[in-house]
Amino acid sequence: MVDKAGRPEQLPDSLPNEATTTEAILRVDHVTIHFGGLTALSGVDFQVRRGEICGLVGPNGAGKTTLFNVVCGVYRPSAGAVYFRGQAISGLPVHRIARQGIARTFQVVKPIPHMTCLENVMVAAGAHLLARTWTPFTTRDKRRVESRALEALDRLGLAGEAHLPAGQLNLGYLRRLELARAILLNPSLLLLDEPVAGLGYDAVEEFIALIRSLHRTGLTVLLVEHNTGVAEALCNRLLVLDQGRLIAQGHPDQVLSDPVVIEAYLGKDDQHAPIP
């Protein structure tokens, strides 16, 4: 498929033209969330710079997924705001945030089971290309959408499964399908919610390699992971959350040896035990 200027139209291989400045692509500013009496997040403050792979870690129930959902727009913060490329997005509906270039995957995989992998991805491809109301009615643009979708599947090594109903894929493939759907939004920020949960050892390795290859194309990644080992292997910066508060952030080695973090993970009176 050739776009108007004659260049083959495909996914952005080169880094986006703005220089990799230290300018924050995502800023979470004093976000607080109450569910009835429970304070899930209180005054969380952090930034994610362009080109980083940032890991959001913490014991179960620390509020990682809640924070993740605030960024995606599923929850509106009770106080504070979320800025993406300098604009406040915390009030926007989910699809507007996605359209701005924030793509997400789900902790519990959400394929469209009876549709084939190609169709699953086509739905995402169409959303981006056919934003205007009337074009979705025509079948004329469908070929363009189909080719973009095939590209994405191929990119994630799912070309072979294109015509299989998504319901028949195993977890590893399904996670990749979600990644394929995500990259079709031409995102500049990729949010991954426990992407390797439930995967076998080699599948985890494969997945980490995939994330790295996507990162090389200039994607900034924010990763939620309670398994600190994976986070350490993948991320160049970690944010540690405990009981809704950000208790530490920085380079993985420095953060994971910080006594406050260990205490959060293992509880009070234990002596220094290496974190699994």
Place this chain on the structure above:
Amino acid sequence: MFLQQLVNGITIGSLYSLVALGLTMVYGIMRVLDIANAGAYVLGAYLGVWGYTHTHSLPVALLAGVIGAALVGYLFQRLIYTPVNRPDDPIVPLIASIGLFIVMEDLFRLIAGPWTLTFPARLPFQRLALGGVIVTGSQLTILATAAVLFLLLWLVLNKTKIGLGWQATAQDTETSMAMGINTRAVLAFAFGMGYAFSAIAGILVAVHHNAVFPTMGDIPSYKMLAIVVLGGLGNPLGAILASMLIGLLEAFVGGYVGSSIPTDALAFMALIVILLVRPQGLFTSGGAAK
């Protein structure tokens, strides 16, 4: 006049609440809007009339209605609703319940004939006239029975094992199963009790109107849906309060405005207005809305 309408409203509300509770018992457990529950309302009336003609005693008639309806409720649950129930596809059980309701109604016509049967039961209470306000024998019976049944339901739900099992399963089916609650027994209890409540309401209405006919369940079957949703699906207290609200609304609109708006349209108008303001119904019962 105001007091008289108040009494009228509460009586109407009490009748509605019995059927609404029947629906809530079923919905609370299975998230199924059981239109066939109104079939139990008519079944109760027919069994009641049958029981009464043979024994001339209202308690026996009530018993016949309750046992018969509870049994039918259990059978429906085992044979139709459990296998058909798909949480992700709520239309399937709904259509099944509509089909069941049509079948029941036509069976009553075929068995008992299309004509109206009379239910000339003598009522325990006689007419009361307190200062211009008249409370008829049947109104008193309805109010008394409703009060007793509310108490009974409260006791069962809060004080018995199966009642607590119902409440737990209503909140979260998987967790209650995990904690060893025998959900099959709770399901049977919910349907049995639900259908029995509707049967009692059916008998009370049959006595109040001295009439039992195959299509007497038409209006209640859909009006109750509005009431149950208004009260917050699956919430017994909500169902009672919503029933009273609609009963009073009908009494005062009927009494003062003399409107010709059909009462079930009235109930639905109230529902739509409230749902737009509070999508989860008046008395919330958890995240039913987005």
Place this chain on the structure above:
Amino acid sequence: MLLKKRFKRGWQKVKKLVLVVATLFVMALLITGCASKGGNQAQTQAKTIKIGFFAPETGSEAADGTSAYNSAKLLIDQVNSSGGINGAQLELVNYDDQLDTKQAVSIAQKLTTKDGVVAVVSGSYSGPTRAAAPIFQQAKIPMIAGYAVHPDIPRTGDYIFQQSFSGVVEGAAAAQVAKDKLNAKNVAILAINNDFGKTLVQGFQQQAAKLGLKVQDPNWFNFGDTEFTPVLTKIKDSGADVVFVPAYAAEGSQIIRRIHDLGLKIQPLGTEGLDSTTQFLEVAGQYADGLVIVTNLNRDSDQQVVKDYVKAYKDKYGHDPDMVGASTYDGLYVVINAIKKNGATPDQIRNGIAATKNFQAVTGVIQGYDAINQVIKPVQVQQVKNGVFKYFAEITDPAIITPPTK
């Protein structure tokens, strides 16, 4: 575990089997359905006169539909057992319209094109009757409406007759009764909000205006309503001495019971809608005593035809007939009389019915039919005395019983 699995697989097979059987069953129905329709075409038509009939025999108004069908069947059997009409047996081609206008249209088409009937009697409500009438008019086959009162029915055309008087006539008669017989001073109205109720109230208001009778604004209720304490409490405070209640038996019986419950000292005045022993009198019970209704069936009549009908119906069906049955019976009775006098072709029957003069039927003496085929007959007035309808009066004043023809 193995057993369960085999059972599971077995169950899958059973499921498939049931579905296949269900689909084939439906297909089979389709074929037999068509065949059976074609089948009755082949019967020899030499000796039978076919009369079409439709009524709501299932669905919400099954009671009235069955009552209408029972009366029609009763008359057909009576005529056939006494040798038919100069040798020709009668056949009642009956259809159930489930009170659905869409089905009434296809029934009318079938009666006119496939079944070859010479006349049709409608035992249904105004809705289906109005939908079917134009088709019979176009096919030039006379249709007589048993008890439907909508004024548009006779106005469809000259082949369409109305056997029970129009709502306007009945309403006017009721106003006359209220003024003369009940010397009402302040009349409240509690009427059903459909074509039946609207036409009756219209007639009542027009006549009351002529008589200078004070009538309050009407209170409307709806089909299927059962709670009347609110509106009756309002009427109680309005100081009305008579309440005009155009309603059907189901709602009417509840109104009468609540009037008693609320201790409302008021004279209820009903219409033909309440003229049914099983559906109204038994349900209303002793509360109905004193109720006066305008109707077209005089159960006290000393006329032999009325006595025979009531006795024959009770013997055959075990309960008393009601006004719906009597009116439908008369509709057929007029058609049969027209066939006897005038012959069995549609046109002969149409002219025969139109020419009917002073014909003693179950619902009184049919004086004749006006320019647009509306029946002209006196309005009977009955009163309930200890659980039975008794003769109360008869309105024969032409000014009232001649229906408007605008």
Place this chain on the structure above:
Amino acid sequence: MNYWMVLLTTVGIWVLLALSLNIITGETGQPNIGHAAFFGIGAYAAAVAGTRYGVSFWGALVIAMLASAAIGGLLGLVSIRLRNDFLAITTIGLNFVVVAVFQTVPYFGGAMGIGGIKPPQLGGLSFGPLEFAIVSWVLVGLVVLLSYHLQRAWFGYALRAIRDDEAAVEAMGINVRRYKVLAFIIGAALAGLAGCVYAHFMTFISSTDFSFNVSVTILSMVVLGGRGSVLGVLLGGVLLGIAPEVFRFISNFRLLVFGGILVLVMRFSPSGLLGQGSWLRERFARLRGADLHGG
């Protein structure tokens, strides 16, 4: 001859209604058990336009579609705020309210209904049963083509995805609300079309023609035929459309059989005759070798 034409027209109108509901409930999965309200709005809009303002059948077609599309859009907006059960009841509520409005408001003829609707004219030829049968089945053909086109277009994929998992679709950057409202508008407009044809075919309408059990019949056609499958819904419409005629010879048990079929189909094959994953559909798929998605 006329009898078959009348039957064809009636079944045609039922199929139009089933196909229109399929877009709302079959494709997008939004439960709508009050579809007769749009059928009624279309019929009354056409009747009022015809009798009061002398609008021809062809003009009334457009008016009917616009009127029911507008209310459809409103209900679509409401559907965004409500989940399954609440939405199902609200659609039932809409049906009762619309019927009550037609029955009480004098402008709509109140309880007497609206009579005297002139049959359509086309070049001096006044429509009879034959012309109505042709018009209704031409419309059915058009709607079938439209449905297939929508299914093939990207719009169809989006709707089917929304039916299965709104959260996933929203995360892909699709404005789920807009597509739900669009589905309601299209479905309602087509039902209004059927309403206009019905009003002119019957020449008189009353509020009871659009009562709740009409909605139940339409929904049963869609569910029996197979939600989301155009061919299945068409088949469901035809089967249940002619059922009253076919089952006439067991007239006393018709309702029993109708209710029984609903229960049996829901019990043994909830995806209907040709719906997603139904037994018959897999046979077809295996026979034709191609995977029958969408169609």
